[in-house]
Amino acid sequence: MSILSDLRFRVRALFYWRAMDGELDDELRFHFEKEVEKHRAAGLAEEEARRQARLAFGGESQVAEDCREARGIGLLESVFRDLSFALRQLKKSPGFAATAVLTLALGIGGVTAVFSVVYAVLLRPLPYPQANRLVVLHEGLQHLFNEADLSAPDVLVYQRESRAFTGVAGFIDQGYDVTGAGEPFRAQAERVSAAMFPVLGVSPLMGRTFTRHEDENSAAVAVLSYALWKDRFSGSANVVGRTFDLDLRPYTIIGVMPQGFETPAGMGAVQTHDLWVPMSLTPTEKAAEADEFDYGVVARLKAGVTMRQALEDAQRVLKIIQAKVSDAHLSISMRGLKEQTVQDARPLLRTLLGAVVLILLIACANLANLLLVRAAGRRREFGVRMALGAARRTMLRQLLIESLLLSAIGGAAGLGLAAAAVHWASRVLPDSLPQLGEIAIRWPVALLAAGLVCATGVACGMAPALASAKAEVLDALREGGQAAGQGRSQHRLRSTLVVAEMALAMLLVVGAGLLLRSFARMMETNPGFQPDHVLTADLSLPTESYPTQEKVDEFFSSLAQRVKATPGVEAVGFASGLPLASDYSSRAFAAEGYVRPQGESFLLVSSSFVDANYFQAMRIPLIEGRYPDARDEQPGAPLTIAVSQSYARRFFGGRDPVGMQVKCGVNYANKMPPMTVVGVVGDVKPNPVDRFQPMQTYEPIAQAAADLGPIGNRIGVISDMDVVVRTAGDPIALEATLTREVHQADPTLAVSDLQTMEEVASSTEAPRRFNTWVLTSFAAVALALALLGIYGVLAYSVTERTREIAIRMALGATRGDVEWRTLWHSVVLGAVGVAVGLAASMGLTRYLASLLYEVKPMDAPTMTGAAVVLLASAAMAGWLPARRAARVHPMEALRSE
């Protein structure tokens, strides 16, 4: 009974404390009035009666507090009350609350969002069981490259001979035209060894994967990706056993992989594949000893085998290979799959993390500043409350709860912001970031954010809370509410915080400036051709219908004629790869009369096969000699080649390059047939312009097989070509025409990557545009926060010094003087911050070097520009408080005190 009523009372106390507080007030007031009445009845005057009653009464708030305690206020209720009190306090100053919450949301949201990306890409394990046991193998060819993929025959040797792995799986991308599954389309497929799925440790969602027997016997079986199964077979349950055509050959579907499954990519990017077919190396591929290092290899370490032991085993197998190919010096290296996957993304992620930490620091400094200003402004209020008997402990608790509440609201807003940002990022981030599909806010991220919230709240809330709790009651109550000493030291602390904020913001502005300058440089860079008014598309002719190079060439030249007949079309050309798109093969060409100095390594160039009209279509300038033309396409014509200016300069030096000869391979003394240089053309950028650029060579496509002499037949038919159409008008208007012409020529052919050359260029700029954009917005946020900081300090100091300003004005200072003094204060704060930030930038920008393009980390214009931006912003932030200071009316201000 007693326990029950006790509980009921406590619950009532908890939920109706406001009403109960009101009751308590009424009750105590009634008592007080009765007391006054009594004294009056005893003959005291009204005034004296009240004084006596008040004396007898003691501290009212103390009594109220004791009553609350007696009523059994648990921790819960007092927290509840403090929370509600804090909410009311925040409501009273919405400006402060909004700024603080915004500051926190930006800090916490940014950290959480970027950490989510970093976590998904860098920290989260690969989506395979025991992914740390997966390794990739790379072969090197002395003087040429250290880490390429493997040649096809070597994949087989490693599968057969190695002992350290549970399985060794080869893989190579291949596109197929898919027919018999809705509209014809070009599928991104991958040929993989039968060992691939067991090595990765992933089972199919339905059906099965390949057997070794199917792999070795070129069985026409395919495993679908989840996405393809849903899109093209509408997720049908009986898809297994159905057939469809890949490059006109019927394939049987034997399985579907689970959602989100993806095979490891080769070096660099992760692609998504539509389907997988058995590797089934052709006799031609198997014969390519020490050539075409294009086959990726992933393997799983046997239990108990260390990386070192596995590498030793791989080197043992290499000796077996080396024994067969005596003229090449091969090497083998091995890396963890994970290490390779994240390698490219690392500099970007580090930069983003760094930027976000800076933002968080600025946000914390800003919050501390806001709370300090607020605490200083409330000293008088605290003084009054202490004088009325409030316990220091209670007030500390209230301040702490207030800052925790702010942190919680800011944290919640931040998490919302992070969720939105993560959602947005997974769509906008460049595809070169691996595991993009995996990005989502996760528990570790949420925990980290929660930790940040609490740490921020306690750190920023405690300092001002302690400072104000120390405040002496009398000091606080003294006229004006400010004790000079305390005010000055607090002011110094706040100025230091503002300077720190400015310095951190300076760092970010410099970083963003460097990236912006790099981006501008990239945009200014001439790619070596004219990308405007050009439409491109990728056409891949299936070997079944186009078995010879003649058939392929015939198709392309008749297509060119038909497209050329379209009004407005100026030129139609073909090439085996497009510039900027890293779409070239790396080959070595030995130049006549060039003696490689001792110790100099071979140079690989970007090699393309082109038709006679490619250069006109791209408008690549001719420097010397002539473009390859129709003469070179005649059967039996002498072998010719065009080289880029950089190649000519490098290998022919002062000699006239036209008429000189080059050969495929690393050594001119080999048995390859010589090709005559007929022309020197301007350099283009085979890779995105901010990357390394190899020199270029162009061989007429009609001569492709002959150029390679004895091994010419090995490369087979070059049937995958890019069409390049230059038009006088809008290239996009030509898209329909081109597709129609292709389908009229061959209805089974898929037109893929239909895009203008400007779109190609823009997509290669996308990663840099993204980096630049992100860092610039971070810098903008940082700057905004820092300016809020400066503004806060100045605005408060103007309020604080209204009296002083008034006295100055009364003593003859002009409004201009006053305005200038405040503005000067702001500029000085800004300048000190800029100086500190500049010093820090000089030490830190070198870590950005790998993200820069043609801009030095210590770029003087960037540093100067950043300093100017910050100082100007500081002056702007100081302008409003300065105006307010100048508007102080001396007489009013002095009278109101």
Place this chain on the structure above:
Amino acid sequence: MSDSQLDLPQGTLDLLILRTLSLGPQHGWAISERVQQVSADMLRIQQGSLYPALHRLERRGWVTAKWGVSDNNRKAKYYELTRSGRRQLEAETESWRRLTSAVALVLGSE
């Protein structure tokens, strides 16, 4: 405060309040006045202890509180003894009697 005033021994405040309320519902001020009168001004309950004590007793379920109208027509909070409060008063009165007689015995034995 006169010299004749006594300090209240620990635990006796509850007893005094319960005893006062056993005569009928009262508001806080009346309770303190009554104790002061009956004790011939020797006992005086400070407001600082009276109200917390009342709230404590209410929490324990020994008294209940109701808002009523005082003699001069003002809203006042009246406290009333509950049944368990009455039992508590009896128990406390009994133990107080035993305590005082025991103390008296000790003091008287000299």
